[in-house]
Amino acid sequence: MTTRHFIIATAGHVDHGKSALVKALTGTDPDRLPEEKKRQITIDLGFAALDVTAPNGDKIQAGIVDVPGHEDFVRNMIAGVGSIDLALFVVAADDGWMPQSEEHLQILNYLGVQRAVIALTKSDLGGIDLVTNQIRERLAGTPFADSPIVNTSVRTGTGVENLINTLTTQLARTEPQRDIQKPRLFIDRVFTLRGIGTVVTGTLTGGSLRRGEQIVVYPANLETRIRSIQSHGHELEVAHPGMRTAINLPDLRVDQIKRGDVVTLPGHGMPTSTLIVRVEKSPALNRDKTAAYLMKNGSSIYVHHGASRVAARIRFGENGSLEAGEKKIAHLKLASPIFAFIGDRFVVRDSSEQHTIGGGIVLDPDGDKELLASNIALDSVDALLRATVARQGFAHRESLLSKSRFSADEISDALKNLKKKGEIFVCQQIAADYDFWRKLRAQAIGLIEKTHKNSPERAGIDLGELRSALRIQESEVFESLVADLCNGDFVRKGSVIASNSHRATLPKQIQPVEKRIREALTAQPFDPPSRKAIESDPQARQVVRFLIENGQVTELALDVLLSRENFERMKSQVAEFISKNGPATVSELRQALGSSRRIMVPLLERLDRDGVTRRVGDKRCLR
Ligand SMILES: Nc1nc2c(ncn2[C@@H]2O[C@H](COP(=O)(O)OP(=O)(O)OP(=O)(O)O)[C@@H](O)[C@H]2O)c(=O)[nH]1
Ligand SMILES: [Mg+2]
Secondary structure, three states, X not given: OOEEEEEEEEEOOOOOOHHHHHHHHHOOOOOOOHHHHHHOOOOOOEEXXXXXXXXXXXXXXXXXXXXXXXXXXXXXXXXXXXXOOEEEXXXXXXXXXXXXXXXHHHHHHHOOOOOEEEEEEOHHHOOHHHHHHHHHHHHOOOOOOOOOEEEOOOOOOOOHHHHHHHHHHHHHOOOOOOOOOOXXXXXXXXXXXXXXXXXXXXXXXXXXXXXXXXXXXXOOOEEEEOOEEEEOOEEEOEEOOOOEEEEEOOOOOHHHOOOOOEEEOOOOOOOEEEEEEEEEEOHHHHHOXXXXXXXXXXXXXXEEEOOEEEEEEEEOOOOOEEOOOOEEEEEEEEEEEEOOOEOOEEEEEEOOOOOEEEEEEEEEOOOOOOOOOOOOOOOOHHHHHHHHHHHHOEEEHHHOOOOEOOOHHHHHHHHHHHHHOOOEEEEOOEEEEHHHHHHHHHHHHHHXXXXXXXXXXXXXXXXXXXXXXXXXXXXXXXXXXXXXHHHOOEEEEOOEEEEOOOOOOOOHHHHHHHHHHHHHHHHOOOOOOOHHHHOOOHHHHHHHHHHHHOOOEEEEEOOEEEEHHHHHHHHHHHHHHHHHHOOEEHHHHHHHXXXXXXXXXXXXXHHHHOOOEEEEOOEEEEO
């Protein structure tokens, strides 16, 4: 036997009997505020629990969110229906379809709610057939067109049992919310309990939260630990997606958190205030040309996402605007950041907060770049990966689609698959668009080959030089590129990269210069001329670099060169002298070897570094 968790929310016009119905279903009166009792109206969200058994024996635990119907509190209503599995849509038999019936229907549709049960309440007051027809008419063409309608009366008790059965059947057919290990708790209540401290509640989606776990509250970015978790009054070790969840955060103050904030695990990206979205304007607004409904470049709107509501400015390409019934891609600039994922839904209300004017879906929560194609399939992880990578050329694997409705495993599996099919290039921590990568690679190869051709005496191209020539800012991209090249026909030698087949050689015409330099370095083997004296012209510089890169000349200091041979000879003579005579000073060694201070000091420093000698006071001993 398994237990499945779902969230139901009520919806419907004011006074149509939503709260009374929740009480009849669960025994809990969701109206808890004194003001609500006094005015006999729901103002803010109320909560109750419904535990039932599915036909197959599974336990179903449904959290019910009761929302206000009054037009002044639509804002609270939206906060309650952000991540629900099923709507309990209420229409009163004596009143019929009313303005907030329509507005709530739109809100549920914009938020992507797919399932509803319609309660035709107050059936004791008549009007059943008329209102049933009206409801069917209004729901035609919406996802709720075929939703069951149940007549109820809390006065007579009619239909309550039937409604419970209908809700059970519907939930039994509903897929439980996915666990993608990216939990988000959209906070709808914050309060403090004496002796316990700050408690936040909300509907949990996307993953589980555990007692003792380190969490972060966005957008304030407050990290803290969960001391305890409850759901409908029961202590829990773990809360799962689809649960009404209360968590105790004793280290945070109530005034640090507010409705709309999100609890999540650290490391899944940050909240943002610039988003790319696909937005649609309500077709119903056709009838009305009120200025408040305008959506054009620079229009102020309110965006409702999760349990949050933020002021925003909207922008559609050039001279853009949105007509009733139209869908377009838009940029949103929010007054404060939200923690949104690709594929999240939101509702748009006008700047005076009187009307719901549209809704949309997040295409890119980090959207400051060019737009994604408007027809991109947001439920296809492959399509999203391709689009993300194509847009930027490359992406870091760990952050790729981190703010999406896919788990890390789904993303990495899809990436592997796309790699196998040759659609995305993956190397180390980078995933790149194939064309982008091919061009980058070709450019790098071109630069390496050009260096081999123009400077055959060089071991290869310096990595720093290559990186700046390619203008690669991200070191991880460059590392991946080098690794990719070295998987193929190239090799990295210290700080240079070269073609495998490249052998550094001096061009024929400067071989005489090489001869001259070798002679200069061997005439007085332990006291050769300074580098400046040797590198008298550009050709000589070229030769010196060649000899150093090939290990034939040792660079003791910037201005001190020794032939490799003489360096080795000096080294063994120093060792021999000390082992025979004991620790020696620079000047003793200089005299013994017939060298000069200019050479001896850097030589001994080098031997110290190489672990041959060790300095004790002003003497050197052997290590
Ligand atoms: N006759 C009759 N009255 C009902 C029925 N259900 C609710 N009522 C009455 O209708 C009034 C409003 O009921 P509520 O449950 O508060 O309505 P609501 O939809 O929650 O209202 P808001 O939350 O403010 O939108 C109350 O006076 C209820 O007693 C019913 O089935 N029959
Ligand atoms: Mg109510």
